[in-house]
Amino acid sequence: MFQIQTPQTLQLAYLPTPFNHQRHRDPAAFRLSSASSTTPTVPFSTTNKNSLIQSLCKKGQLKRAIHLLPHEQNPTQHTFELLIQSCAHHKSLSDAFTVHRNLIDNGFAEDPFLATKLINMYCELDSIQHARQVFDEITHRTVYVWNAILRALSLLGYGEEALSLYKRMNRIGMRSDRFTYTYALKACVVSESVPFSLWRGKEIHAHVLRHGYESHVHIMTTLVDMYAKFGCVKNANLVFSSMPVKNLVSWSAMIACFAKNGRPFEALELFREMMLDSGDMLPNSVTMVSVLQACAALSALEQGKLIHAYILRKGLDSILPVMSALITMYARCGELDLGENVFNQMDKKDIVSWNSLISSYGIHGLGTKALTVFQEMVQLGISPSPISFISVLGACSHSGLVDEGKILFDSMVKKHRIRPSTEHYACMVDLLGRANRLDEAAKLIADMRDEPGPEVWGALLGSCRIHCNVELAERASRQLFELEPMNAGNYVLLADIYAEAKMWDEVKRVKKLLEAKGLQKLSGCSWIEVKRKIYSLKSVDELNPQIEQLHALLVKLSKEMMEKGYVPETKVVLYDLDTDEKQRMLLGHSEKLAVAFGLINCSKGETIRITKNLRLCEDCHSFTKFISKFTNREILVRDINRFHNFRDGECSCRDYW
């Protein structure tokens, strides 16, 4: 049902290749027949057309150059080099085959220089089979040829194959050079079997050091990136710090590493260090993208605005990745309008810009708007990508648009011919589960063709948490404990569900399980930006100089609000305690501390903006609703999933989150 042929497979079925025909055609005969049909007189000098072919290539007239090729008795290596480059540039596989065939006919099949060029050309044309064929058929392989095939394999995603060739290279005693190492490291990154590939990467790291490349900027930067992609921030940082010479790319790689691995604060810190300490290093668009991601993660609006100003000043505002990152930054900082402005002012947009806008509406709970924009995009003839669907389905989920989501999911398969990934299923399970249609969600999982990934079971478990379904939660967590045994969040969710069902023995059992694995519950943390500085608040935090004051304010407010009808949701406390103790614990939640901090430190009338690292608990949610009315303040809270805009006793999520 989902076997969609890629254009490439289709092409290979009918296009001529240098290998399946005309291979042994007599070059002289070929020249004769074509000369008689297209050149009745003799328009060119018969001595040497090499220079003519070469200049046609340089002028981009590939077809004419190829046409002349049979007229040349002795095409040179340089002529073929230019022809190959031209084919790669024009992305023409059929011309590539013609040139390749002629090259073989002219006796260049064993030329390692041209073999390298051919491999690079086929790589550019996304045809790994033909690149591999060139490699397999040449007997004299220089290190250039090896590097070219490693490059092609890694670039096109065949990490395992590249690594096995790298192994073979070592086995036969072919010496690696600086290029070999970078490609081999890239191969580790794209390789499928993750833990194993990291191990291979470390092995190559050792080879690099053994051969004295420890101060080679490119290799070291690739190493930083490799560790970053595996989430080994510590190793990446060790390599980065050890580099005697760093350039902009190295700094950007390390900043990206922090930004992508949940360490946005360190990303901004390193960026600052780069600007201050490294003299002449000027950030470019790539650097800015990572910095914007860090701002987005932190909800650091003022920082983000400074970066925006810098982008405008440096004229980086026509670069699409920068603009998409800006849209996302503004949206994630709570400034949906500013993100919309950025989008509207772009004169060129691509699918990623649209996806940024759609997901912006999603996290702000504007599901209908996300749907409208999605449809507008489709009507403009832009094909949605798999990520477009994740974004728009996520938006439906946050707004409870169940039927709309189901229609979309259906259209994704039938109309847009996108095979749903495990992430898409996770979105659907979330959509159904959140809407308390847990059985339907379970059925969807049961009907999946592929093995459901952890995201899917995680979505189910999360929904079970919201609707307190013990039985289904047990089923989901059994799968999760196998698929991701070291993810503390799953144990915590299950324990939460047991606690809400007052099954205290089970709570204890799950907590023991958690401890036995040496895992810890991720503690709640909220933060708030006041005058360009970010303050983080944790529930247990004696170091905070204002903690007494914050507690006192919360106790006072809570008492007053309880008289007006606020009822603490003590059921969210995971411990078997009496009501008073539970209420006291509730007041210690980081989000409430942040609210209190905002009330004290933000000026009157200013919106209080808070970000939290976990999902907002029911009690904080109802507490903040009351506070917004009671103190007449607008409070904007971003939790792990989405925004809550509290105003006059109501929340923008309409209690559906």
Add this chain to the structure above:
DNA sequence: CTAGGGTTAG
């Protein structure tokens, strides 16, 4: 023939 970047995610 080398290195770093955008959108999604329970």
